[in-house]
Amino acid sequence: MTQQPDRSEPVSAAQPSTASAPQEPSSPQEAIAGALRRERARSGLSLTEVARRAGIAKSTLSQLESGSGNPSIETLWALCIALDIQFSRLLDPPSPQVQVIRAGEAPALASGQSEYRIALLAASPPAVRRDIYRLTAEPGHPRESDPHSRGVVEHVVLAVGRAKVGPAGAPVELAPGDYICYPGDMPHVFEALEPGTWGMLISEYS
Numbered sequence: 009m010t011q012q013p014d015r016s017e018p019v020s021a022a023q024p025s026t027a028s029a030p031q032e033p034s035s036p037q038e039a040i041a042g043a044l045r046r047e048r049a050r051s052g053l054s055l056t057e058v059a060r061r062a063g064i065a066k067s068t069l070s071q072l073e074s075g076s077g078n079p080s081i082e083t084l085w086a087l088c089i090a091l092d093i094q095f096s097r098l099l100d101p102p103s104p105q106v107q108v109i110r111a112g113e114a115p116a117l118a119s120g121q122s123e124y125r126i127a128l129l130a131a132s133p134p135a136v137r138r139d140i141y142r143l144t145a146e147p148g149h150p151r152e153s154d155p156h157s158r159g160v161v162e163h164v165v166l167a168v169g170r171a172k173v174g175p176a177g178a179p180v181e182l183a184p185g186d187y188i189c190y191p192g193d194m195p196h197v198f199e200a201l202e203p204g205t206w207g208m209l210i211s212e213y214s
Contacts, residue, residue: 036099040084041075043098047091048073050155050193061090093158106174111185129187130163133214141209143198145171150199152176153192160192161212169205173198182207 048058055073059066063086071077072087079087088095107130114127132138143164145151150172164173165187172179173188176195180188190196192211 035075037078038075040079040098041073044069044073044087044091046155046194047093047097049195050158051091053091058087058090062086106178106180106188106190108180108182109187111183114187129165130189130210132212135214137213139211139213141211142206143209144204144206145169145198145200146203146205147200150197153196153198155194156192156211157213158193159214161189162192162196163187163189163210163212164198164207166205166207168207169200169202171198171200171202171205171207 048055051058053061055069056066059069062069062083064083068077068083069087072079072083084098085095088098109129114129116125116127118125164182166173166182166184168184170181170183172181174180174190174196176197179197179199181201182188
């Protein structure tokens with residue numbers, strides 16, 4: 009029998025029961041290496057192309073991404089320009105913002121005319137666009153997505169079945185009616201756990 013998730017957990021602190029928290033980098037070089045790999049994957053650029061745009065040797069960038077290099081400030085600035093990112097993202101990358109709202113936990117408003125209730129799951133920030141999709145999935149190989157454009161946020165409301173959804177390293181198990189949002193500009197996954205699983209996916213672009 010599949011174990012039911014704990015419905016009493018705090019809305020913003022929901023964590024998967026099987027995933028361990030990512031390890032913190034043990035040195036600035038490791039932090040920079042991880043940030044460079046992440047940002048290059050997000051940009052979709054090859055090692056050769058990023059090195060060319062930054063005006064450094066491909067072997068130098070390879071060493072930096074492996075954590076074995078000792079970069080100068082000038083080299084890091086050049087890489088930030090090549091990757092179109094702020095300098096701080098290499099040293100203090102933003103923490104992924106993941107929110108889970110279990111079915112029935114969101115405050116609801118009732119109609120005075122009929123048996124009709126609404127619950128706000130996520131308000132749209134100013135100047136953003138949202139695309140809405142109906143997704144279906146079956147158990148088997150999970151859908152592993154590469155990072156989308158920078159700033160993309162994905163929202164999923166599960167309608168039927170069960171699924172693990174969210175950041176690739178820490179997906180959250182959802183039941184019907186559960187909601188999750190997570191960064192779409194990082195690797196993420198959707199894995200159906202029951203036949204006939206489906207839900208709604210909203211992609212948000214700033």
